[in-house]
Amino acid sequence: MRQLQTLAIDAQGKYEAEFRVVWSDGSIHWLADRGQSFYDQTGQAVRIVGMVEEITEKKQAQEQIKQLYNELQSRVDELQTLFDIMPAGIAISHDPTCEVVRTNAFAENLMNVAPNSYLAPGNLNVNSLTQ
16 A cells, blocks of 8 residues: 555656455455545645545456457467468458458469459459450
8 A cells, every 4th residue: 555655646646556456365356546646835745535446357357358359369360371371262352342352362363463452343354264
């Protein structure tokens, strides 16, 4: 608590801190401390107003989101690798009108389009695929 008081006084105004504590039953909890220091004309701290909030569930949810994001990113990377090396032409569009179509290297080679280009309606000569 002394560190919080020092933080509040040194902040010269508003402050925020999050910290982990161990309760008497051994459980670990997270607390958020927010407040503001007030000073007299000489610059001495005369009052600290603030609140402490228990944010353990918020921290657990943030950690779960972080883990899910990392898992999702790993799967996206795997699918991107498959997309890139697949020995078959693949074209993907995320809009129902297919205004923009993304292709893999095999499809780019097959359709004779520049690597890493996004196809738009008019950029592809479908007749070239049959020649």
